[in-house]
Amino acid sequence: MSIVIAPCIVFLFSWWLTRRLCDQESALHLLDHPNERSLHDRPTPRTGGLAVLLSAGVGFGLILLSDVVTLKSVDMWIMGATAVLAAVSFCDDRWGLPPLLRLCIHVAAAIGVVVGGGLVLEAISVPFAGEIRIGWVALPVTVLFLVWMTDLYNFMDGMDGFAGGMTMLGFAVLAYFGWQSGNPFIFVTASVLSAGAAGFLFHNFPPARIFMGDVGSVPIGFLSGSLAVLGMRERSFDLWVPLVLFSPFVVDATMTLIRRTWKGERIWEAHRTHYYQRLVLAGWGHRRTVLVEYGLMLLCGALAVLYHGGTEWQQAGVLLAVAAVYGGVIVGVQLVERRVRS
Numbered sequence: 001m002s003i004v005i006a007p008c009i010v011f012l013f014s015w016w017l018t019r020r021l022c023d024q025e026s027a028l029h030l031l032d033h034p035n036e037r038s039l040h041d042r043p044t045p046r047t048g049g050l051a052v053l054l055s056a057g058v059g060f061g062l063i064l065l066s067d068v069v070t071l072k073s074v075d076m077w078i079m080g081a082t083a084v085l086a087a088v089s090f091c092d093d094r095w096g097l098p099p100l101l102r103l104c105i106h107v108a109a110a111i112g113v114v115v116g117g118g119l120v121l122e123a124i125s126v127p128f129a130g131e132i133r134i135g136w137v138a139l140p141v142t143v144l145f146l147v148w149m150t151d152l153y154n155f156m157d158g159m160d161g162f163a164g165g166m167t168m169l170g171f172a173v174l175a176y177f178g179w180q181s182g183n184p185f186i187f188v189t190a191s192v193l194s195a196g197a198a199g200f201l202f203h204n205f206p207p208a209r210i211f212m213g214d215v216g217s218v219p220i221g222f223l224s225g226s227l228a229v230l231g232m233r234e235r236s237f238d239l240w241v242p243l244v245l246f247s248p249f250v251v252d253a254t255m256t257l258i259r260r261t262w263k264g265e266r267i268w269e270a271h272r273t274h275y276y277q278r279l280v281l282a283g284w285g286h287r288r289t290v291l292v293e294y295g296l297m298l299l300c301g302a303l304a305v306l307y308h309g310g311t312e313w314q315q316a317g318v319l320l321a322v323a324a325v326y327g328g329v330i331v332g333v334q335l336v337e338r339r340v341r342s
Contacts, residue, residue: 003068003188007195010059014199017051022209030093030213046093048204049216052167052196053086059192069184077117078226081109082219085150089214099268103147106218110146113226114139121145121229125238127316146225149246152253153221159276160208160286163217165294167197170246173301174227177308181236186227193223206286237308240315244322245304248296251326252276275333282333282340299325 021028022045031043063069071079088105091097113119121142123131134141157163171194178187200216203209212220228242243250252275260267272281279289300322307318 003063003191006059006063007191009062010055010192010195011199013058014051014055014196015202016199017055018048018200018203018210021045021047021051022203044208044211046211046213047090047215048164048200048210049086049212049214049220050090052164052193052200052212052216053219055199056189056192056196059195060188063188063192069188071185074113074117074119074230075185077113077119078223078230081112082223082226085109085219085222086215089216089218093213093215103151106147106150106222107143109222110143110150113146114142119226119229119233121232121239125240127312127319142229145229146222148254149225149228149250150218150222152249153224154214154217155253155256156249156274156276157212157217158274159280159290160206161201161204161290162276162293163212163220164197164201164204165290166246166249166297167220168194168201169294169297169301170194170224171197173245173304174224174231174242176305177231177237177241180308181231181234183231183234183236186231186236189223190227193220206290208286240319241304241308244300244307244318247300247322247326248293251329255326255330275329278333278337282336284336296325296329 020026028047028050030047031045064071085106088097088102092102119142120138121134122138123133125131153163153166156166171190175187175190175194178184178190200210200212204212224242224246228239228246231237231242232239256274257267260271260273265271272278276289276293279292280286284292303318303322307315310318
């Protein structure tokens with residue numbers, strides 16, 4: 001199966017399956033009912049992530065049959081853990097699971113790929129400082145990183161078209177890095193996932209007819225972290241590349257967590273204080289906010305590519321530019337809120 005044809009099949013299958021999941025007659029038509037912390041105001045299906053993952057799985061299987069990719073042990077650990085997280089997250093969407101149980105399963109999945117698959121973040125490259133090895137803390141740091149990427153993706157899946165757009169654009173750029181470095185597993189996995197998200201996005205773009213749900217956001221977040229560590233370990237790119245690429249999610253979720261912790265809030269409870277949520281509530285609405293976020297995603301994708309191919313001076317400049325961009329974003333959100341209050 002051609003690596004060009006397979007993503008096209010994935011896109012069409014995802015578009016069709018997402019449409020079927022929107023149908024009230026579907027056995028998987030699970031509704032997300034709005035509450036005081038939601039941004040939507042009507043019951044909406046929340047199993048769109050099934051379409052993304054199932055279509056991507058079909059595409060991946062077709063490519064495997066053509067012997068383009070030979071799976072290593074770590075690859076199979078990543079795929080197995082992703083499947084487990086998808087199954088557990090579907091149960092959470094369907095029946096609801098205690099937060100502590102969900103967290104324990106996320107940690108177990110991360111430990112599985114770190115210990116079983118040997119996927120460990122052993123060093124971090126810093127411009128002008130070279131590779132800084134992190135020694136004995138490498139294992140717990142990697143587990144923490146994978147769990148955080150898993151959960152922050154879930155936290156950020158709260159606006160029409162947002163997580164779907166990040167998956168489509170972010171994994172498309174990640175596929176480029178996999179192709180450019182000759183890493184077939186990263187290239188194929190990211191390609192089919194991006195194509196699956198594109199088909200889903202047709203029904204998820206504001207006003208959304210369906211949401212991704214935990215069944216999509218949790219395993220996709222886990223994959224974003226796993227492919228980031230895998231690419232770094234196999235020297236396909238520095239860790240800063242996927243961090244810059246997925247920074248629209250990483251920065252918002254991390255800054256929000258730090259702010260809520262500082263204020264003594266219960267960080268495990270749902271809320272509406274992410275920067276994207278604040279823009280929607282300030283009157284921008286889903287469509288305007290998500291289009292601005294898409295622009296930010298494209299900018300971060302370009303900066304990630306520039307970092308990857310740049311000199312040390314250029315890499316340092318990219319990191320400073322990213323910091324400046326998000327400093328501007330934070331100030332911009334505060335100005336929008338002040339204008340509304342006045």
